[in-house]
Amino acid sequence: MGDAAHGESLDHEVYSKPLKVEPQFESIKTPDNYRRYPGGDKLPDTMKVWCVQNTGKRFGGVVARSYGFTDSPDAEIIALGVNVGKEYGAVGVGRHGNILQWGYSAPPSKMTDAGRKLFVNCIHYIRRFDGKGPLVYRSSSHRMNAIRLAALIDRIKDERFFSGTFGDDLKKKYDGNPDGLVQYYRNDLDLIYRDKTFRIDGELKSLGINSNREVKTLARLISLLKDAAHAETARRLLARYTNQSFGEPERWQSWFEENKDRIYFTDVGGYKFLVVPQGYLDTK
Amino acid sequence: MRNCALRTRIVVAALTLCILAALTSTAGAQNEASSGLRILYAGLLDTDRAKDFVDFLDEHFEKVETTDYLTFTADKSAGFDVTILDHDGVDTRAPRPSISRQYSRATVTLGVPGADICSRLSLKTGYL
Known part of the structure; x- marks a missing residue:
């Protein structure tokens, strides 16, 4: 992740309390990497973003994957990070339990005014969750990863990948057919679960x-x-x-x-x- | 002439009220921003980055203390409202403070080292 955050969904109270965060929005071409992920083909050509910091670098910070981030009530997204490796929706600033992760890398002197205010507000906000440890921990992989990884079966050469992720039965049926495997999981997205491999x-x-x-x-x-x-x-x-x-x-x-x-x-x-x-x- | 003087007084009074309201509002916002939270900054002390953070935090919070990131332990958060764990923002091989899942103090983690801390705790805010 570089310097920017996406400009949507800024209605969280952390953008207004105690300091009013007033981002300066700009438009960028939709990052190519977003297209590689499920739903990426439906994204617009340009996206509204704002700068949290001014390092001028496209790398340096870090985003967490969006899949399953909010599937428990102990976690929430505060800012979507503009990134060059993961999906649109990956989390630049987010909270899980008592910990708020600020994925940007710069110190305050290199943050924008809006970035500094958001940082101050985040400190105030996380105070409320003192003593509220997480309800769940990452112990499994979200079902969207079945679709994301199914699309990669032709590109990942490790012999153990296919069987270890999807099982031997599906290997026999879909080896060399990523579109078919993606469709298999898409057809029953709400019935996917994980027992060593992704299953329907x-x-x-x-x-x-x-x-x-x-x-x-x-x-x-x-x-x-x-x-x-x-x-x-x-x-x-x-x-x-x-x-x-x-x-x-x-x-x-x-x-x-x-x-x-x-x-x-x-x-x-x-x-x-x-x-x-x-x-x-x-x-x- | 009397009407003019009266109008002037009304305008002056209105302006005074506006200024007082604005001052009250600004003071309120500032008070809220420096509302007495006790902040512990655990960073790489004696670096420009740590000074940058501490100077900034001092502007916004009434009590800011520091401790060394490299020797941070969970018990050091006692007595503080929020702990900030900061290494250098970017190091993918930064050491991770030894905190367990029992740690439940309000905390901000930063950058790549912060995501690594979260990964180690199996949090959704982790790197993967």
């Missing part, structure tokens, strides 16, 4: 369920525990997608009713439905 959840699909990350799926699986024909599959799927191990359907139902307003699904945190602890989202 055929068991969920057999139950007529089209997403493994919607809370209503969890409710449906719990209801199926009382259906003799599907109870065993439902139990297996609940073990796959939760960290709970209740025996009786009534206990599952009780747990769900008690927590349903605080349940979220995270790919990055292990393809699980998890519960936000009471009070976690209250800030100082």
Whole structure:
């Protein structure tokens, strides 16, 4: 990442409290690297950006991948970094739990006025999350990486890559056919999960369920525990997608009713439905 | 003539109110910006970069103290509202302070070394 941030989505309060951040916007040609990522072909020819710092370098700072960044309520994006290696949407300034990562490299004297003000505001903002460690840690790879990596199967020569990422069955079917493999995952994006390799959840699909990350799926699986024909599959799927191990359907139902307003699904945190602890989202 | 004097007084009063309002607003913003947060800057002390940061932080926060990034440990954040962990912004091989997942103090990490710290903690703000 170089000096700039993207100019969209500046409605976060960190752009106005306590100092008003007033970026000077400019337009740049959309970086070529953005085109290589899923959705990159749909980006406009030019993009609105603003300079956070003035080093004049295209490299030096760092962005985090956007995929799954906000799939848990302990993380948020503050600024999208203009970069020459990753996707559009990669995170230049972001928070995960009590830590705010400022991906730009320059000291204050080389920041722009708007960059300095944003930096001050970030310090004020992170104060509120003192004591609020992360809810999840990176323990798995987000499903969008299945699509991103599928597009690269012809370019990555390491023999272990294909089998290790997608499995031997798919290697037989899609070796040398990146478009086919991309389409395979695109067709069932909401059913992708990870068990050593990226998989499509055929068991969920057999139950007529089209997403493994919607809370209503969890409710449906719990209801199926009382259906003799599907109870065993439902139990297996609940073990796959939760960290709970209740025996009786009534206990599952009780747990769900008690927590349903605080349940979220995270790919990055292990393809699980998890519960936000009471009070976690209250800030100082 | 009387009307003119009255108008002048009204204009002067209005201007005075405007100036007072503007001053109050500016002072409010400044107070908020230097609202007594206690900042610990852990950096490479005695470098231009560290001086740059500390001078800037001094302008915006009432209490700023420093400690050496290379010997930073989690317990040094005690007594501070926000800790800033800064190496040189760009070094891909910078040493990473030894902090664990139990560390939950409000912290800002910076640049490539900051992303490496986050990676080590398996945070989403990490490098990959």
